Amino acid sequence: MSRRFRVPFIATWSWHKYCVSPVKAHAGAAETQLMGIARRAVAMRTQLLIFTDLDGTLLDERYSFDAAQDALAEIRARGIPLILTSSKTLAEMRLLRRAMNLEHPLIFENGAGLALPENYFRSGAEIGPETPLRVEHFGPTYAEIRSTLNRLRERRGFPFRGFGDMSAREVAALTGLDEIAAQRARQRHGSEPGVWEGSEAIRRDFVAELERAGLRAVSGGRFLHIMPRVDKAETMRELVGRFAAAQPDVRFRIIAAGDSPNDAEMLQLADLAVVIQRPDASWMPLKRREGVIRSPLPGPAGWQACIHRLLEEQETP
Numbered sequence: 001m002s003r004r005f006r007v008p009f010i011a012t013w014s015w016h017k018y019c020v021s022p023v024k025a026h027a028g029a030a031e032t033q034l035m036g037i038a039r040r041a042v043a044m045r046t047q048l049l050i051f052t053d054l055d056g057t058l059l060d061e062r063y064s065f066d067a068a069q070d071a072l073a074e075i076r077a078r079g080i081p082l083i084l085t086s087s088k089t090l091a092e093m094r095l096l097r098r099a100m101n102l103e104h105p106l107i108f109e110n111g112a113g114l115a116l117p118e119n120y121f122r123s124g125a126e127i128g129p130e131t132p133l134r135v136e137h138f139g140p141t142y143a144e145i146r147s148t149l150n151r152l153r154e155r156r157g158f159p160f161r162g163f164g165d166m167s168a169r170e171v172a173a174l175t176g177l178d179e180i181a182a183q184r185a186r187q188r189h190g191s192e193p194g195v196w197e198g199s200e201a202i203r204r205d206f207v208a209e210l211e212r213a214g215l216r217a218v219s220g221g222r223f224l225h226i227m228p229r230v231d232k233a234e235t236m237r238e239l240v241g242r243f244a245a246a247q248p249d250v251r252f253r254i255i256a257a258g259d260s261p262n263d264a265e266m267l268q269l270a271d272l273a274v275v276i277q278r279p280d281a282s283w284m285p286l287k288r289r290e291g292v293i294r295s296p297l298p299g300p301a302g303w304q305a306c307i308h309r310l311l312e313e314q315e316t317p
């Protein structure tokens with residue numbers, strides 16, 4: 001625990017294309033070189049944006065984030081946007097966002113949807129945890145995904161059972177959630193998790209058919225998620241573009257935290273990847289080598305340790 005993280009803020013994916021040069025093309029005749037430097041320093045303020053997975057990252061196996069409360073308070077005190085980015089539904093994430101007292105956007109259902117507080121990017125707007133959220137979808141709606149699934153099952157008899165085919169009680173039994181929480185997990189906008197009850201060979205056929213229909217299947221734990229062709233990374237990129245457009249004089253440094261393969265692209269794309277230890281003391285592999293820190297503990301305790309170190313590094317570059 002005494003090991004000090006080195007945090008080489010090396011941008012492997014640059015957001016600078018969104019950034020406007022702080023040095024304007026013209027400089028007033030009366031402006032000294034020193035004033036120009038001062039203006040530039042002010043103009044290029046750096047702002048952290050933290051994108052974080054929930055299950056196994058900011059939430060432990062009991063769906064608690066208690067072990068990360070101190071880091072959450074510090075992030076809030078510093079005004080750093082913390083963007084929850086999860087396979088969970090909007091209904092599930094709204095509750096967590098409120099419990100964490102966050103006022104920032106949400107990326108739900110693995111990137112199939114984005115929820116932005118109204119007027120979030122309007123300067124001077126009063127935004128709080130209760131500000132209404134404006135929801136956007138990327139890809140087909142849930143009804144369209146269900147209709148594609150039904151068509152494929154009628155034609156080929158694929159043994160896939162989605163949450164939409166199950167009662168809340170059945171979803172509760174499969175997930176370990178209580179029935180009210182299972183209802184929230186069934187309120188879907190743009191993806192369908194379910195169980196595969198057939199052979200691997202038929203599953204390959206199913207995946208190929210989904211791809212022909214413009215969808216894909218992502219394995220996540222015991223469920224197969226039927227998704228549009230978007231992921232957390234793409235929706236993160238979309239949202240960072242909006243931050244950059246709203247604040248062209250700010251240089252954004254993107255931190256992404258996660259524990260599972262469905263976070264890998266998001267971690268690959270960020271300036272700094274925080275890989276959270278899994279309960280078996282392993283870390284998911286990442287392609288990148290630079291700008292990666294691995295948490296010394298699993299779940300929210302590991303998340304908090306990394307965030308504390310990062311914020312310390314910010315203070316003492």
Ligand SMILES: [Mg+2]
Pocket residue numbers: 053054055056057258259260
């Ligand atoms: Mg996870």
